[in-house]
Amino acid sequence: MEQNRLDFDAVILAGGRSSRLGGVPKQGLVFEGATLLQQSLAAASGAFRTVVVGPDASALPAGVLSCREQPEFAGPAAAVAAGLAVLAQAGNESAYTLVLACDMPRISAAVEVLTEALESREFQVDGLMACGEDRRPQRLAGFYRTDKLKRAAEELASQDTLINGSMRALLASLDLQLVTVPTGSTDDVDTWDDAAALGVDAGIRDEFQDRRGSS
Numbered sequence: 001m002e003q004n005r006l007d008f009d010a011v012i013l014a015g016g017r018s019s020r021l022g023g024v025p026k027q028g029l030v031f032e033g034a035t036l037l038q039q040s041l042a043a044a045s046g047a048f049r050t051v052v053v054g055p056d057a058s059a060l061p062a063g064v065l066s067c068r069e070q071p072e073f074a075g076p077a078a079a080v081a082a083g084l085a086v087l088a089q090a091g092n093e094s095a096y097t098l099v100l101a102c103d104m105p106r107i108s109a110a111v112e113v114l115t116e117a118l119e120s121r122e123f124q125v126d127g128l129m130a131c132g133e134d135r136r137p138q139r140l141a142g143f144y145r146t147d148k149l150k151r152a153a154e155e156l157a158s159q160d161t162l163i164n165g166s167m168r169a170l171l172a173s174l175d176l177q178l179v180t181v182p183t184g185s186t187d188d189v190d191t192w193d194d195a196a197a198l199g200v201d202a203g204i205r206d207e208f209q210d211r212r213g214s215s
């Protein structure tokens with residue numbers, strides 16, 4: 001382990017339905033020359049291990065783990081649990097897990113601030129979660145204590161509420177601290193209007209529709 005390196009793994013969620021984008025996979029959208037998945041991977045580059053929960057595992061960089069929540073499209077809580085299980089199988093779990101959704105083009109700036117806050121050791125809590133100036137939390141951009149996150153997932157599973165469970169439910173038992181991150185750094189792409197406002201290239205939309213039309 002490198003001296004002074006923050007001890008964390010990363011779970012990147014990349015398997016949603018993208019229903020408001022007409023089914024176009026968010027992870028393949030392009031922002032400033034890189035896909036949104038590549039942007040997320042870059043933001044998590046300090047992790048010891050990274051797992052992407054979603055399809056298209058063949059397109060991942062060497063060394064990045066992959067899995068799929070079961071059943072598919074079972075929601076973020078199930079996806080995080082699936083990612084944690086893969087990381088556990090890889091051995092030597094890190095103290096923290098960085099959880100990121102892959103639909104935030106400018107997420108690197110938020111992760112940088114969260115990392116600095118965690119390294120400061122000022123917070124004696126179960127995790128740090130990004131928020132904007134309005135203090136609205138972004139649960140899919142945060143560092144969480146791995147043992148507490150796993151325990152929370154196990155608790156939901158024991159109650160048969162993990163499948164289709166929300167991040168709010170998954171994190172309900174954790175003592176979390178909000179950290180204000182740069183404006184716009186956690187803005188996400190849910191619609192084509194969002195994509196346009198954030199400067200995300202929508203060219204993949206026509207390619208995706210052409211492929212569906214010819215299938």
